[in-house]
Amino acid sequence: MRQGDKYGLHRVIEPAGVMPQAAWKIDNEMVCYDNEILIDVDVLNIDSASFTQIRREAQDDPKQVKDIMERIVGERGKHHNPVTGSGGMLIGRVQEMGEKIRNRTDVQVGDEIATLVSLSLTPLAIEEIRDIDMKNAQVHVKAKAILFESGIFAKLPSDLPRRVALAVFDVCGAPAQTARLVKESNSVVILGAGGKSGMTVLRQARLAAGNGKVIAVEYGEAACERLRGLGWADEVLNLDATKPADVLAAVENALGGGLADVVINCVNVEHTEMSSILCAKDRGTVYFFSMATSFTAAALGAEGVGKDVDMVIGNGYCLGHAELALDLLRESPELRQVFEQKFAAMA
Ligand code: NAP
Numbered sequence: 001m002r003q004g005d006k007y008g009l010h011r012v013i014e015p016a017g018v019m020p021q022a023a024w025k026i027d028n029e030m031v032c033y034d035n036e037i038l039i040d041v042d043v044l045n046i047d048s049a050s051f052t053q054i055r056r057e058a059q060d061d062p063k064q065v066k067d068i069m070e071r072i073v074g075e076r077g078k079h080h081n082p083v084t085g086s087g088g089m090l091i092g093r094v095q096e097m098g099e100k101i102r103n104r105t106d107v108q109v110g111d112e113i114a115t116l117v118s119l120s121l122t123p124l125a126i127e128e129i130r131d132i133d134m135k136n137a138q139v140h141v142k143a144k145a146i147l148f149e150s151g152i153f154a155k156l157p158s159d160l161p162r163r164v165a166l167a168v169f170d171v172c173g174a175p176a177q178t179a180r181l182v183k184e185s186n187s188v189v190i191l192g193a194g195g196k197s198g199m200t201v202l203r204q205a206r207l208a209a210g211n212g213k214v215i216a217v218e219y220g221e222a223a224c225e226r227l228r229g230l231g232w233a234d235e236v237l238n239l240d241a242t243k244p245a246d247v248l249a250a251v252e253n254a255l256g257g258g259l260a261d262v263v264i265n266c267v268n269v270e271h272t273e274m275s276s277i278l279c280a281k282d283r284g285t286v287y288f289f290s291m292a293t294s295f296t297a298a299a300l301g302a303e304g305v306g307k308d309v310d311m312v313i314g315n316g317y318c319l320g321h322a323e324l325a326l327d328l329l330r331e332s333p334e335l336r337q338v339f340e341q342k343f344a345a346m347a
Pocket of ligand 1: 047048049173191192193194195196217220223240242266267268269288290291292
């Protein structure tokens with residue numbers, strides 16, 4: 001059996017010497033190296049920023065979405081959107097485990113798992129795209145994938161429908177980082193609060209901030225009404241997060257002339273950096289979970305308006321993130337219901 005590198009370096013084709021995530025192309029031959037896990041894939045959860053871009057390029061035509069997805073994987077050996085740079089994740093069943101890792105106790109052949117590493121570094125070979133859920137970015141496939149030795153994963157919980165669990169796992173870094181950043185009595189602003197990550201962040205922020213003020217920003221009245229119905233935000237503002245001056249004025253008003261200790265960006269479109277930065281008070285924190293964030297726009301934008309804020313990149317991983325996110329759904333029947341209504345029908 002062939003020997004593999006812990007981080008999957010043996011799969012990198014070009015450019016040589018980079019990590020699999022940074023590589024333009026990786027080897028997606030579905031032969032298990034001695035330290036790899038081969039997965040029989042069932043569903044891909046495409047990252048929201050990536051899927052939004054693909055839908056736009058495909059003019060919302062599912063056939064063209066399928067063609068674009070096949071083209072990406074065909075060219076790169078992974079579902080790594082060349083425009084957004086982002087991936088997504090998958091669920092599937094363990095088909096084979098390499099010789100060196102066969103005696104691992106945390107996973108066995110036959111287990112159903114969700115990968116918690118990005119599709120942007122996961123070797124993937126798609127045989128057939130069976131069905132595309134255009135609204136929720138979940139794609140039913142016949143495919144195989146490889147998980148490297150360093151790759152993290154979670155077993156699917158028995159108390160939640162699998163597509164609900166997949167959707168939660170996709171964004172589980174966001175509420176977990178929120179738990180670290182938001183302190184009792186903090187004022188918090190969440191942009192894109194009506195989306196998957198946004199709602200989990202909103203719930204976690206409500207729990208962590210206590211009597212602090214939590215402001216939810218979402219675009220569209222229907223989504224705002226849904227958020228008001230949940231009752232977790234002190235105020236829900238219907239705003240376009242790409243319009244920083246409007247967002248700043250409305251948030252300042254909602255916070256009685258003040259600004260937020262913590263701003264969390266969960267939007268799935270570009271050009272929302274300045275709305276996030278302007279809403280944070282000096283020495284406050286801006287957490288960019290959004291994959292549509294531009295480092296340049298955020299760094300130069302903050303400097304340009306003289307804002308001394310700490311900006312946190314949305315690392316998708318932090319210790320215990322999957323369990324924390326699942327527990328949020330278990331703790332909150334309302335949150336669970338929203339996710340089930342959105343995803344469980346497809347399970
Ligand atoms: P989602 O469910 O699609 O939520 C995005 C939300 O933003 C939606 O409610 C959307 O409203 C709202 N929105 C869109 N345009 C807006 C605007 N101009 N102003 C205000 N709100 C707007 O996406 P998600 O799965 O939660 O993901 C959110 C972001 O996190 C994406 O950028 C995704 O790529 C990123 N992400 C990051 C990681 C990581 O590891 N850092 C992991 C997963 C996802 P509509 O539904 O009405 O459009």
